[in-house]
Amino acid sequence: MVFKFSPTFLLSEIIFFVKRFIGVFLYPYKTFRNIYLESSVSEFVFVAFAIAVYYLFTDHLRSNNYEPFILFAVTVLQLLLTVCFFLFFKLILNRDYELKTVSAINLFTYSLAPTLIWFYFNSALYKFLPPPRTESILGISFSIFFITITLILLFYKIILLYLAVRYTTGCNFFTIIYLISLYMILILPYILALYNFNFFKIPIL
Amino acid sequence: MKNQHRLKSKEEVVPDNIINEFRRINLIPPNNLHLNFLNMAYKYFTAPLKSWPLKLFIPIAILITVLIYVFFGKLLVSLATYLQYGF
Numbered sequence: 333m334v335f336k337f338s339p340t341f342l343l344s345e346i347i348f349f350v351k352r353f354i355g356v357f358l359y360p361y362k363t364f365r366n367i368y369l370e371s372s373v374s375e376f377v378f379v380a381f382a383i384a385v386y387y388l389f390t391d392h393l394r395s396n397n398y399e400p401f402i403l404f405a406v407t408v409l410q411l412l413l414t415v416c417f418f419l420f421f422k423l424i425l426n427r428d429y430e431l432k433t434v435s436a437i438n439l440f441t442y443s444l445a446p447t448l449i450w451f452y453f454n455s456a457l458y459k460f461l462p463p464p465r466t467e468s469i470l471g472i473s474f475s476i477f478f479i480t481i482t483l484i485l486l487f488y489k490i491i492l493l494y495l496a497v498r499y500t501t502g503c504n505f506f507t508i509i510y511l512i513s514l515y516m517i518l519i520l521p522y523i524l525a526l527y528n529f530n531f532f533k534i535p536i537l
Numbered sequence: 538m539k540n541q542h543r544l545k546s547k548e549e550v551v552p553d554n555i556i557n558e559f560r561r562i563n564l565i566p567p568n569n570l571h572l573n574f575l576n577m578a579y580k581y582f583t584a585p586l587k588s589w590p591l592k593l594f595i596p597i598a599i600l601i602t603v604l605i606y607v608f609f610g611k612l613l614v615s616l617a618t619y620l621q622y623g624f
Contacts, residue, residue, distance in 0.1 A: 359588050362587070457621065491586060491590065
């Protein structure tokens, strides 16, 4: 793709990105197939921008132990390492399947959509309805609402991660389950390390 | 006369856009779970997830949340509070 940084180009890219972002939630299979077939680097840039804005926003909301730039760099690095992990297994398990690195990066980038929405949603609620919740009727109602939204986004996250691995590796269902389990086993100590070093309570993964 | 009875080619019968769409759909071979009933179950459960999965997720999420509240009571409030500090 040739980049021409004109306002029209930027606007068309933004519209294209928003359309796909919504499509990820409405038609996840079809949208992920399209992302695999045709992707551009600008989609990754838009999500990276959304992550950067999030860290700048939460830096004002709660004092982080680290600069927003460091947190942003860690998030992008872990995203790229995640892509490398699955691409490595694609090269081992399914050599016949076409390797599309930019598409793979974009697939995992779009799989961050539910996570990002949850973090934005959570930080906005922290600002307007700060915790702790009480055991009153209002507190219980809010908790039910909050956990329901969290679960819906978690379901989306599971599906999108599955689809990202499926289109990146081209493997079948059981192999994907094994790969995701292996990924979880490897990522768990990393999450604990980030927690202990006060980087994140929950990382954007 | 001969031309009138000639069999039409695949391209003439099926429009290009439909052929292209099928090519896109079959980009990855369908999942094979090696057992017929597993394949059927996979197709049954994944079919509603392909378009508008939200209409499936909302009732399931509400049901799970209500069950957590019924079985664990006020723990739901603690969980919400804990997650709210989690960003």
